[in-house]
Amino acid sequence: MKKLSDDLQELVDHVADVEKKVAAAEQASKEKVEVSIQKSKADAKARQESFKADVKKRQEATAMNWQELQEDFIRGFSKSRTKLKPKKRLWKQNKQQDGRMMRRHMPWLPSILP
Numbered sequence: 001m002k003k004l005s006d007d008l009q010e011l012v013d014h015v016a017d018v019e020k021k022v023a024a025a026e027q028a029s030k031e032k033v034e035v036s037i038q039k040s041k042a043d044a045k046a047r048q049e050s051f052k053a054d055v056k057k058r059q060e061a062t063a064m065n066w067q068e069l070q071e072d073f074i075r076g077f078s079k080s081r082t083k084l085k086p087k088k089r090l091w092k093q094n095k096q097q098d099g100r101m102m103r104r105h106m107p108w109l110p111s112i113l114p
Helices: 002-105
Strands: none
Touching: none
16 A cells, blocks of 8 residues: 555656646747747837838938929929020010001001001
8 A cells, every 4th residue: 555655646746747847848938939029029120110211211312303303394494484585575576576567568457466
C-alpha cells in the first residue's frame, strides 16, 4: 500500500511539474506573440510615417511645378499681350482711316462707321 501511495505521490508530483512547464511554455508563447505584435506595430508606424513623408514631398513638388506652370503662363500671356498691343493699335488706326476714306468717297453711307 505504501508503494502505491508513493507511486501516486510521484504521479501527482509529475503532473504538477508538467503543469508548471505548460504554464511556463504558455507564458513564453504569450511573450513571443506580444513582442511580435509590438514589432509589427512599430513597423507599421514606420511605414506610415515614410508614406506620409513621401506624400508630403510629392505635394511640395506638385506645388512647385504648379507655381512654375503659372509663372510660364503669365510670362507667355504678357509676351503675347505686348506683341498684340501694337498690332491692335495699328488695326484701329487702319480701321479709322478706312472709315474716313469711305465717308469721303461714299457720303451716303450711314454715320455708324468710326
